[in-house]
Amino acid sequence: MKAPYLTAALAAVSLSAAQLSFAQAQVVDTQPIVDNRSPAISQSVPVSNSSADSQAQVFYQLQQLQQEVLQLRGLVEEQAFELKRFKQQRMDDYLDLDRRLASLAKTAPTSTPGSLVSAPSTVANVASAATQAVSAGDLQDYRAAIDLVLHKQDYDQGEKLLLQHIANYPNSKFLPNSQYWLGQIYLIKRDYEQAKQRFLIVKEQFPDHDKYIDAVFKLGKAYHLLGDNASAVPHLQQAAKDSGSVGKLAEAYLAKNFR
Amino acid sequence: MMTIHQHIKSLAVLILLSITALAKAELTIEITQGVDNPAKIAIVPFSWSGSGPLPENVANIVSADLLRSGQFDPIPEGDMLSFPQDESEVLFRDWARLGTEFLLIGSIKPSLSAMGTNGYRLDFQLFDVLGQRRMLNKNVTVTSKGLRDMAHFASDEVYEAVTGIRGAFSTKMIYVEANRNRQGKLIYRLNRADVDGARPSLLLESDDPLLSPAWSPDGKQVAYVSFETGRPAIFRQELATSKREQLTNFKGLNGAPAWSPDGKKLAITLSKDGNPEIYVLEIASHRLTRVTNHFAIDTEPSWTADGKGIIFTSNRGGKPQIYQKTLASSRVERLTFLGDYNARARLSPDGKTLVVVNRQNGVFHIAAQDLETGDLRILTETRLDESPTIAPNGAMLMYATRHRGKGILAAVSLDAGVKFRLPSQRGDVREPAWSPYFN
Numbered sequence: 001m002k003a004p005y006l007t008a009a010l011a012a013v014s015l016s017a018a019q020l021s022f023a024q025a026q027v028v029d030t031q032p033i034v035d036n037r038s039p040a041i042s043q044s045v046p047v048s049n050s051s052a053d054s055q056a057q058v059f060y061q062l063q064q065l066q067q068e069v070l071q072l073r074g075l076v077e078e079q080a081f082e083l084k085r086f087k088q089q090r091m092d093d094y095l096d097l098d099r100r101l102a103s104l105a106k107t108a109p110t111s112t113p114g115s116l117v118s119a120p121s122t123v124a125n126v127a128s129a130a131t132q133a134v135s136a137g138d139l140q141d142y143r144a145a146i147d148l149v150l151h152k153q154d155y156d157q158g159e160k161l162l163l164q165h166i167a168n169y170p171n172s173k174f175l176p177n178s179q180y181w182l183g184q185i186y187l188i189k190r191d192y193e194q195a196k197q198r199f200l201i202v203k204e205q206f207p208d209h210d211k212y213i214d215a216v217f218k219l220g221k222a223y224h225l226l227g228d229n230a231s232a233v234p235h236l237q238q239a240a241k242d243s244g245s246v247g248k249l250a251e252a253y254l255a256k257n258f259r
Numbered sequence: 260m261m262t263i264h265q266h267i268k269s270l271a272v273l274i275l276l277s278i279t280a281l282a283k284a285e286l287t288i289e290i291t292q293g294v295d296n297p298a299k300i301a302i303v304p305f306s307w308s309g310s311g312p313l314p315e316n317v318a319n320i321v322s323a324d325l326l327r328s329g330q331f332d333p334i335p336e337g338d339m340l341s342f343p344q345d346e347s348e349v350l351f352r353d354w355a356r357l358g359t360e361f362l363l364i365g366s367i368k369p370s371l372s373a374m375g376t377n378g379y380r381l382d383f384q385l386f387d388v389l390g391q392r393r394m395l396n397k398n399v400t401v402t403s404k405g406l407r408d409m410a411h412f413a414s415d416e417v418y419e420a421v422t423g424i425r426g427a428f429s430t431k432m433i434y435v436e437a438n439r440n441r442q443g444k445l446i447y448r449l450n451r452a453d454v455d456g457a458r459p460s461l462l463l464e465s466d467d468p469l470l471s472p473a474w475s476p477d478g479k480q481v482a483y484v485s486f487e488t489g490r491p492a493i494f495r496q497e498l499a500t501s502k503r504e505q506l507t508n509f510k511g512l513n514g515a516p517a518w519s520p521d522g523k524k525l526a527i528t529l530s531k532d533g534n535p536e537i538y539v540l541e542i543a544s545h546r547l548t549r550v551t552n553h554f555a556i557d558t559e560p561s562w563t564a565d566g567k568g569i570i571f572t573s574n575r576g577g578k579p580q581i582y583q584k585t586l587a588s589s590r591v592e593r594l595t596f597l598g599d600y601n602a603r604a605r606l607s608p609d610g611k612t613l614v615v616v617n618r619q620n621g622v623f624h625i626a627a628q629d630l631e632t633g634d635l636r637i638l639t640e641t642r643l644d645e646s647p648t649i650a651p652n653g654a655m656l657m658y659a660t661r662h663r664g665k666g667i668l669a670a671v672s673l674d675a676g677v678k679f680r681l682p683s684q685r686g687d688v689r690e691p692a693w694s695p696y697f698n
Contacts, residue, residue, distance in 0.1 A: 066554055067577075074576030081596045085633075 094170075102167045105182075105194060106159070141165045142174040146181060155185045176206040180215055187222065196222040213242045217250045224257060233258060297332040298421060300325060300361040301354060304336060305381065306344045309369040313406065317367060317381065320410035321417070323455065324428045327670075328418060328654070329677025334359060346384060351391045361394075362386040363417055367409075370400050377403045383413050385420055394420050407457060427650040430454055431694040432657065433462065433472045433481055434668060438686035448686075449483060451498070454650075454657075454693065456668075456681045462496065463503075472690060475518045478697045482506070482516040482525060493527055495542070506540060517561045526550070526560035526569050537571050537584075550584060557582075559603050564610045570594070572602040581615060595628060597635045603646065607653040612673060614638075614647045614656055625658050627673055638671045639678075648693045649673070659689040 145161035148154045162178045162185070169175070183198030199222060202215035220235030236258075239250035302322045307313050325331035338357055343349045344366050354362050365383030378401055385395035397416055401409045408429065415426030436448045447469045452459040463469065467486035474481055475495075482495045493507040493516050507513045511530035518525055525540045537550040537560045551557040555575035562569055568585045575582070581595040581604040595601035600618035607614065610630075617626040617635065623642040628635045643661040650656065655677070657670045662680060666687030669680045681688075 070555055070575060071577040074578060074580075077576050077580075077593045078596060081593070 098167055098170055102163045105197070106163055135169070138165075138169045138172050138174065141168065142172070142178065145178070149181055149185060155188055159185045176202050176209040176211050176215075180211045180218075183215070183218055183222070187218065187225075190225075192222050192225045196226065213239055213244075213246045217242075217246050217253075220250070221253065229258075297330055298360045299334055299358050300331050300363060300417070300421075301334050301339060301357065301359045303339065303342050303344075303362070303364045305365040305367050305383070306342075307367045309367075309379075313367065313379075315406040315410070317406055317410045317413070318363075318365070320407060320455075321363065321414045324411060324414035325417060327455065327679055328426075328428075329672055329679075330418070330422055331361075346386075346393065349386060351386070351388055354386075354388045359388050361417070361421060362388055363413070365413065379403070379406060379409060381409050381413065383416075385417055407453060411453065424654055425652045425696075427652045427654065427693075427696075428454065430651060430696060431478075432648075432668075432691050433474065433694070434659075434688050434691040435469050435472060436683070436686045436688050437666075449481075456683075462498070462501070470690065471515050472692045473516050473518055474692055474694045476520055476522045476695055478695050480522075481692075482518065484514050484516070493525070493540075495525075506542070506545070515559050519562050520564060520566040526562060528558040528560065537569060539569075550586070561605055563606060564608065570604050570606060570613070572604065581613065594630065596633070597628070598626075605647055605649055605656075607649055607673065608651055609653055612653070614649060614673075616645055616647065625656070625671070627675075636675055638673070638675045639669075644669075646690050648691050650693050651696045657691045657693055659691060 141161065142165055145158055145165055148161060149158035152158075159182065162182045165172065165178050166175065166182075172178070179198045179201045183195045183202070186192070186195035186198060196219060199215045199219035202209065202211055203219055206212060206215075216235050217239035220232045220239060223229070223232035223235060233254075236250050236254050240247050240254055242250065302318050302325070304316075304318045322333040326333055334357060340353045340357070341348065341350065343364050345364070349362065349364070363383060363385050365381050367379050367381050370378045370380040380398060380400045382398040383395070384393055384397075386392065387394050395416055397413075399409055399412045401412075411428040414428040418424065418426035418428070431451055432454050433449060433451045436450055438446050438448070440446050444466065447465045447467065448461055449463040449465075449469050449472055450459045451462055462481065463483075463485075465485060465487050469486075470484040470491070472481050472483040479499065480495055480497050482493060484491050485494050486492075488505070488508065491513045492505055493513050494503050494505050495516075496503045506516075506525065507527065507529065509529050509531035512535055513527065513529055515528045516525045517527075519539075523542060525542060527538055527540055528535050529538050530536070532549075534554065535556045535558045536552065537557050539548045539550055540546070541548075550560070550569055551571065551573070553573065553575050555573055557571050557573045557575070559572040560569050561571075563583070567587060568583050570581060570583045572579050573582050574580075576593065578599050579602045580593055581601050582591050582593050584591045594604070594613060595615060595617075598617045598619040600623070601615045603616045605614045606612070607627075613628045613630055615626055615628060617624050617637075622640075623644065624637045625639040625644045625647045626635050626637050638656070639658065639660070641660060644658050645660075647656050647658045653673060655670050655672050657668055660667060660669050660680075662669075662682060665683065666689045667680055667682045668688050668691050669678065671678045
């Protein structure tokens, strides 16, 4: 018999609260009370041993909880948004940095075609090195660039394509190859400083790569051509220990220039 | 609290409206800001081969239209060296000397339609002065009362030829006007007018507040909220016949109708189940579907262009912000994060820009948010700006504001480059709704 009174009291509270324009006040008179008055009350609160006071208490706590949930939801939404934004920002910053580095590497090329590329390894073993799945664009762009360098000897265009390839596919399997061939192009263009940078990248970042020993040899060569014999000799000697063709080339280079 | 406040505010402002004047209710235009480099255009007064003077100066209306777009700078008639009526009379060198980039010429003659009614025909040509070539050669025939339509048609054509964007000068707007009658009682009028404010016509007059007018996508009907039954109820009205239908009569709030892009449904806000929630009402069957279900307030629905989603204001995150609900998946996504208040969202026709009433650091603005980048551009400055409505070409938006203590309409381009006011000569004007294209 108490239920109707409680309902009336609750309705009055919720009404006045609504007039005070508290969002959560209106919430309460949604489903449970309006649609299904007395049963909702008896379900939600043990009517038998509660007074109107404790009903109001529960109601007040419910309001507080709802307000709390609203605020928490707002926080979660905002933090999810921030997180998304930071991820995007990180990606953008990385791409920007990469672009800057690439354009930095492109500046000041002294273009005089010099000695031919001595290619210790071929495109074929480059392709075989790509054991993992490779995107079609990646492979295609890389092949196009290498074709220009090795077959057409168009070093300006080849340089451009290789830089593009590095910028577009920073995680490419062919990244060490691209760096190596860029170094080669700079050697030919007698831009030894840039050549040194590229070979250093291969040497330091890809010690397990097929091109590693080639890069070490060319790095030695670049140092030599820069006049830094102290740095050149250890690299050339390291390369000369190689059992393959690079070793022979390095040995010959050492014999010719340092003995 | 803010959101409810806002509902109350709508009412309060209406009740506070208080200016009486007996002048004819026409809106006049005042340009407050233009783009840096508007194209110079010469609009030569059109010749008229009929008898008696024409009731409207068509070339002047074209000139005003183009000036208002902010993209054009019409040169004064007094600077013109000649008034060519035909391509053969055009001396490009003279116009180039005036710095004119474009030249519009035309001639009007009487036209007798098949029905035997009198009308007018305009033949007009647009020239590119620097390229010395004709860009347009068109004609338009109108009825005896259609000279303004004729002018707006020419403006649309010129605007599109030069900017590549379809013109919206021929579109209309509806707005609510409140005036005190001689007994000092507020009378509410729902008016329809050209977007330059000319030719206002009364759609509905009521002693009780009218709110939230909205165009149907075909431009043949409007929906609005009227208090004539003693509480807010949503009505729709056919423009051609003035036939009205009351669509809702629920307890509590019945508000903010928004037509679905197919024109078959209305998204509305109802508080019949306790607190404001979004519902979709099928107009033909009167079938009601509940869209949102949250103990927070959900209100001010509008549709995405494909009709698959509803954008609404909700304080479910503790503050009013804009959310989008995809109807098929029921997925709700929050769209706005800048500012502690974002409400009354409208999407641009291309769906790329969200226009909102935004508050940052305690100041209200109308702002445009690029949905892809999230960048927010503040379009207006005063805290009184509200009810933004976007032109169907997405180039401009109109909003209600207050100027010298009076409710007026103003417009701003979506790039914030051009602003103008349409001060009303009497009463308070608010809640504008820009029509869709009519064809």
